Amino acid sequence: MRFSKDDSAGFLVNHLARLFARDLQARIKPLGLSTGTFPALLVLWEGDGLTQRELIDRLDVEQPTMTHTLARMERDGLIRRDQDPADGRVRRIWLTESARALEAPATAAAAQVNTSALEQLSPEERAAFLALIRKVILGLQAEAAASGRDGKT
Amino acid sequence: MRFSKDDSAGFLVNHLARLFARDLQARIKPLGLSTGTFPALLVLWEGDGLTQRELIDRLDVEQPTMTHTLARMERDGLIRRDQDPADGRVRRIWLTESARALEAPATAAAAQVNTSALEQLSPEERAAFLALIRKVILGLQAEAAASGRDGKT
DNA sequence: CGGTGATAGATAGCATGCTATGTAACATTG
DNA sequence: CAATGTTACATAGCATGCTATCTATCACCG
Helix, strand or coil: CCCCHHHCHHHHHHHHHHHHHHHHHHHHHHHCCCCCHHHHHHHHHHCCCECHHHHHHHHCCCHHHHHHHHHHHHHCCCEEEEECCCCCCCEEEEECHHHHHCHHHHHHHHHHHHHHHHCCCCHHHHHHHHHHHHHHHHHHHHHHHHHHCCCCC | CCCCHHHCHHHHHHHHHHHHHHHHHHHHHHHCCCCCHHHHHHHHHCCCCEEHHHHHHHHCCCHHHHHHHHHHHHHCCCEEEEECCCCCCCEEEEECHHHHHCHHHHHHHHHHHHHHHHCCCCHHHHHHHHHHHHHHHHHHHHHHHHHHCCCCC
């Protein structure tokens, strides 16, 4: 039997992720935000002064991706990067006032995306959906750590 | 209560999609393929001679995205684009022999990604996972068509 | 202290995907 | 049949994310 994209978890997840991103992008563009900076903001709104490394670990992106994202955020006045006095390699990341002011409207927009996406599901289905995604994430992370040995040696 | 990324469907789906993409990329890179061309190949392996518009409709990507992807595929010797004799605007897309030869190993690689991702799920959970993703996809597509009016006016 | 390795971050270069816009060919209608 | 609108595709420009590689700083060990 031929491989069918419509029965492929990977294909479906990719498609769904693009739909989520399109929707989020449309809703936060009026705030001057974009989808790539949003996850970093979510972490920083919980507490800033983090290092780039800490952000990378919380968001599971590659280090150059984060460098690039933070550069855009600094350019757009969302963050400042200050040299750490104790460690010359580290630049700690601090939110600007304008970034703080965006927390309420931006998270409201993201919540609307989730709500409208899951609208057709029952509460049980929603919980099951999230639980299954988490389980698959853990599975793929475990596989990556095992095969790629990027679980730090 | 604060918006939490770890309970956000959008965030989790984005994360999962990146994990799938990393895994697929690692497995098909040895074949000289990349993740963006793969969906187009899946469609074309089922039957080529399609127009760009037909590919776009089957894969739900924006038109310039497909133009760009096809340009790379042509550059890499995976496809040829021939002018349609009946309609001067249309360029029909044909697979090269080398692209045809990649169907078996490439789909095997993709199947392995899916298998390892879903390994920890029971057969029932796997079916439920796919069904839920499809349902959410349909929900977001309906919303986009309703709000954006890109359901062709 | 000096060398060696590890760590934090930056750079280069590319693929993927988007919006906005341009161009050429077709279709439709007065 | 000419004007007008629609359709197919291309271009420009940008954001997001990756791999590979470089630099600077720190940590540790002799």
